[in-house]
Amino acid sequence: MSMLAVRDVSYSYGAKRALDHVSFDLPAGRFCALLGPNGAGKSTLFSLMTRLLVTRQGTISVAGHDLARNPRAALARIGVVFQQQTLDLDMTVLQNLRYFAALQGLSGAAAQRSIDGALERLDMRERAGEKARALNGGHRRRMEIARALIHDPKVLMLDEPTVGLDTGSRKAITAHVHDLAETGLLVFWATHLVDEIRDHDDVVVLHQGRVLRHDTAAAIAGDQALIDAFIQMTARGEPA
Amino acid sequence: MMRWLVALRAIVLREAMRFINQRSRFVAALVRPLVWLVVFAAGFRAALGLSIIPPYQTYITYEVYIVPGLCGMIQLFNGMQSSLSLVYDREMGSMRLLLTSPLPRWWLLFSKLLAGVAVSILQVYVFLAIAAAFGISMPWSGYLYVFPALVISGLMLGALGLLISSTIRQLENFAGVMNFVIFPMFFMSTALYPLWRMAESSVLLRDICAVNPFTHAVELIRFALYGSVNGMALLWVVLAFLVFMIGSLIGYDPSRGMARKGRGPGS
CATH class of the missing domain: 3.40.50.300 (P-loop containing nucleotide triphosphate hydrolases)
Structure with a gap:
């Protein structure tokens, strides 16, 4: 198909x-x-x-x-990564992922599982509490890709x-x-x-x-x- | 339905958090009406005599008169500010994130609107508390009754901002809109002087004020603060909200508004 x-x-x-x-x-x-x-x-x-x-x-x-x-x-x-970056730089990595999951209608345990999965793929579990602004360009992009995959x-x-x-x-x-x-x-x-x-x-x-x-x-x-x-x-x- | 509420909650929380993080915005939002209240109203008090008009049952000082107008002003600025942030969001791409969510677009925009209203109501209550500290207080029940009035007027002014943001492509155009929307709306309303005062100088001006939806938002708030409902004002504000909301939904409709104007996206 x-x-x-x-x-x-x-x-x-x-x-x-x-x-x-x-x-x-x-x-x-x-x-x-x-x-x-x-x-x-x-x-x-x-x-x-x-x-x-x-x-x-x-x-x-x-x-x-x-x-x-x-x-x-x-x-x-569809998972989308736009040319312009769409992270909220004043929010933490975790908050950005949570916000996106909510926009997809995901909440509770299901959202948490997806977010954990995304952090795992990013290898950024210990940086989850950092502001997105603190990440370099490459990490921000990787994060946007991981975020785009949250809703599978x-x-x-x-x-x-x-x-x-x-x-x-x-x-x-x-x-x-x-x-x-x-x-x-x-x-x-x-x-x-x-x-x-x-x-x-x-x-x-x-x-x-x-x-x-x-x-x-x-x-x-x-x-x-x-x-x-x-x-x-x-x-x-x-x-x- | 659950999914809708999840998205609504996230959008409102994000807006509230952004507002609290931007402390200067919070302070500016409060200083503006307070300056009007403390400086302007004190100076004007002697110049402007007010008769007893509903909802007031006794002579009032000018400071008391302009409090509802200043509540409206907070919401007006807030509505325009969130539309500014929408234009900004669109340029920065995070609006795209919102619009590609698999929830109905009208709901996403409405959520965005409600988020702005929540922030504006927060500001109004802080302002009312400070005014009360200066001795300008309302009947206690007024603080309760004003809440639904603020929700409705906030939605109307927010929808106006949304409508404006759907027609603006770039941030630079926004300063003009501030001048052409905020100031005329504010000055040609009952925020600073009652309609009969206006009629003394110009009947035309009075008529303009009488159709200005902001006038009705202010009157709705004014009456609510004294525990009564101004039916006419309520009707006007709801009608204006519907018109602005439908207008902005058309503006954000992918087959009609937004990117279709001008040259469209990058390449």
């Missing part, structure tokens, strides 16, 4: 077409990169998939739930999550999220950085609002490096 299905989605800001008949299907347990240069429409697609925007053209469904017709069921199955979603969406991080943190987070995909989660990772993608990952290449190609990274790269294939493709504006 496809875990995330985007069918024929188009979106315009006034006269400007941001997305043009975008379609793709993704199964569970994959790491899929949404690869595109700045301005390709990644953030628009991301906003549509998290229902910050709504379009009448096309459908998006998550684990079989249509986002337009049954938004709450669909949203409950089926799909984890991340919008350029490594922006502004140093190389070490970037590598660690990319590896961490790849590991998550191996546990059966579908990871959908928007980026313009090719080095975050591994050979066996799925890649959807988005350019000027259109899907140029959807395949594994290895197949798209062919006999050259992925970066070269990507540059050629976006320069010509058509699949390699």
Whole structure:
């Protein structure tokens, strides 16, 4: 069954077409990169998939739930990490996690179990009482990822999550999220950085609002490096 | 239903905690009405004679007259302040967190609104306590009756803030709104002078004051402080609340408002 299905989605800001008949299907347990240069429409697609925007053209469904017709069921199955950081820096790590769990409607023992699990994954149990402000950029991001998993979603969406991080943190987070995909989660990772993608990952290449190609990274790269294939493709504006 | 209440509680607690942590905001919120009460009212007392008008049954000093108006002012500022924090939240991304929660959006926004109201009521009671310490006190039952009035007026003013926040894209625009919303609303109301006083100088001004929802919020609070209900004011405030709330729900509807305006998200 496809875990995330985007069918024929188009979106315009006034006269400007941001997305043009975008379609793709993704199964569970994959790491899929949404690869595109700045301005390709990644953030628009991301906003549509998290229902910050709504379009009448096309459908998006998550684990079989249509986002337009049954938004709450669909949203409950999505974990989101936005490009901007969304931690409350004046609250402690624990308070941030509790607040999010409550927004998902989790309380009591169930919430506590999920939060404990998140702290465990973060290896931050002893820092739970610290203000989020005290964490460095990499830790904050990891915390947002752990937080996005509190309600046990089926799909984890991340919008350029490594922006502004140093190389070490970037590598660690990319590896961490790849590991998550191996546990059966579908990871959908928007980026313009090719080095975050591994050979066996799925890649959807988005350019000027259109899907140029959807395949594994290895197949798209062919006999050259992925970066070269990507540059050629976006320069010509058509699949390699 | 349980899940809804869990989210409501968390949103209210977060707002209250943020407020308590920002001590300067707490102090500023209290100093503003106190300055009006202690300085402005003392100066104005001699200049402005007040006749006996309901709900008062005897001659009152000017300080006594403006207390309900200042309660309203606290809530007005608070409503605008929480809308400022909404604009800020949206720029910082935490509003996105709220809006992608799998609970109905109207409930999330309403929770946010109630959180602001709770904070404003806290401030009003501290203000009333300080006023009482200065010798400006109400009948004791008034302190009880005013609570529901404050909830309703707070919701109305908060919904106005919410509506404004849904139409503003950036923080910079907000200062203008403060000038164009807070000051006219406050000065063209019965907060500082009764309607009949206003009519003496300009009938038009009186008419504007009479339709200003803030006037009715102040009157609702004023009557409640003396243990009675001003039905007309109640009706106006509830109507205004509904209009502002529906307006903000449209503003935050993903298919209509918000990100659709202008150029939308980053790329």
